[in-house]
Structure formats: C-alpha cells, structure tokens
Amino acid sequence: MILPIVAYGDPVLRKMAADIDQEYPKLNELIDNMWETMYGASGVGLAAPQIGLAIRLFVIDASPFADDEELTEEDRKQLADFKQVFINPVIEEETGDEWPFNEGCLSIPDVREDVSRNEYIKITYLDENFKEHTQEYSGIAARVIQHEYDHIEGILFTDKLSALKKRLLKGKLSNISKGKIKVDYRMRFPAAKKGR
Structure with a gap:
C-alpha cells in the first residue's frame, strides 16, 4: 500500500528515532509498504520518519544510479544490486574526503542542493530477518545511506546547507509545509489549511 510521505515541517522529521525489535507490529507489511511508497514516488531511499514513524528503519534501492555514465565502474558495480533494508543501523565510522553531490528528498520536493559528505562509511545494521x-x-x-541515516537522527539535508542557502530556501520550505506545491505522489502537509 502506498503511504503518504510526510512533508518538511512535520515534527516527526525532527525526532530521534527509536530502535525496534522483531515484535514490532506488522513489520514485514510495513517494509513492503515502504518499498511500494518509495517506488511510487521515484525515490532511491525512504526512512520510516518520512511516513510518520519515529523508528530506526530505512530502505534503499540505489540501482537507478548504476546507469550513470559519470560514475566509476566500481561505483556502478556496487550500485547495480544495492537494495537493502536497514533496521537499527549505527554508522561506526565516516572517513575519507568530503565531496559535494546534488541531493534531493521526497519530504522536500523540488529542492535540490549540493551537500558535502564523507566518501566512506562503516555501518552495522539488522536486515529484515534481524540478521x-x-x-x-x-x-x-x-551517500544515500548517510542521507537516510540522517532522517532517523532527526536531520534533513537542508540542515547541512550554508546560512545563506537556508535563507534563500526559507519561503520555498514554508510553501512545502503548507502544501503549496505540486507533487505526483501522496503527501501529508503539516501546515496545510484544513478543508480547502
């Protein structure tokens, strides 16, 4: 089932998400719904806070990047079959040079900006079978993992922008939270006027 994606401005996007265990209600159904929601919105990653749940869970399918001619052969190979569920993840290390890349977010439609992140990470997580x-x-x-991981830490990619960029985006972000934007997937807007 495709779920509405929570828009910028909703408090759930600012919460530190909680760990879950195997007893979490209807977890497999939730994961299936997250995949369906992500694909329905043409995303490559989706974190549980983006569907209104402050739990440490995200899904990633970065295979669309494997067609990018500008990437190295090694990168394309790694991305070709990179589809993974991450439960209770912990980034153990972030190393290497920071490099900029243009990022967007399903919760912040029509906003894309260059964000600098470390080149390498080491992460410990549970898969959907709790292995x-x-x-x-x-x-x-x-980078995709770091972006989704930020979501479960209550951080958005716009937080990583310069003060000037944030100021320039303020009106656009306000409009997103009010639902004054056209999107081709279901969204829930925190500041939308009821009954319009």
Whole structure:
C-alpha cells in the first residue's frame, strides 16, 4: 500500500528515532509498504520518519544510479544490486574526503542542493530477518545511506546547507509545509489549511 510521505515541517522529521525489535507490529507489511511508497514516488531511499514513524528503519534501492555514465565502474558495480533494508543501523565510522553531490528528498520536493559528505562509511545494521551485518560502503552508496541515516537522527539535508542557502530556501520550505506545491505522489502537509 502506498503511504503518504510526510512533508518538511512535520515534527516527526525532527525526532530521534527509536530502535525496534522483531515484535514490532506488522513489520514485514510495513517494509513492503515502504518499498511500494518509495517506488511510487521515484525515490532511491525512504526512512520510516518520512511516513510518520519515529523508528530506526530505512530502505534503499540505489540501482537507478548504476546507469550513470559519470560514475566509476566500481561505483556502478556496487550500485547495480544495492537494495537493502536497514533496521537499527549505527554508522561506526565516516572517513575519507568530503565531496559535494546534488541531493534531493521526497519530504522536500523540488529542492535540490549540493551537500558535502564523507566518501566512506562503516555501518552495522539488522536486515529484515534481524540478521546483523557490518559493512563498508563508498561513493554514492555511502551517500544515500548517510542521507537516510540522517532522517532517523532527526536531520534533513537542508540542515547541512550554508546560512545563506537556508535563507534563500526559507519561503520555498514554508510553501512545502503548507502544501503549496505540486507533487505526483501522496503527501501529508503539516501546515496545510484544513478543508480547502
């Protein structure tokens, strides 16, 4: 089932998300719904806070990036089959040079900005079967994970922009929270006027 994506301005996007266990109600159904919601919005990642749940869970399918001719062969290979569920993840290390890349977010439609992030990460997480993994990622894969991980920490990519950029985006972000924007997927707007 496709769920509405929570828009910028909703308090759930600012909460530190909580760990979950195997007893979390209807977890498999939730994960299926998150995949369907993400694909329906043409996203490559979706975190639980973006559908209104302050839990440490996100899904990523970065395979669309594998077609990008500008990426290295190694990056394209890593991204080709990179589809993963992350439960209760912990980034153990972020290393390497920071590099800028143009990011967007399903909760902040029509806003894209360059964000600098570390090149390498080491992350420990549980998969959908609650099997523990510790893996290292680099490049685009690391970046997509860092973006989704920020969501469960209550951080948005716009928080990483300069004060000037934030000021320039203020009106646009306000309009997004009020629902004064056209999107081709279901959204829930925190400051939208009721009954219009």
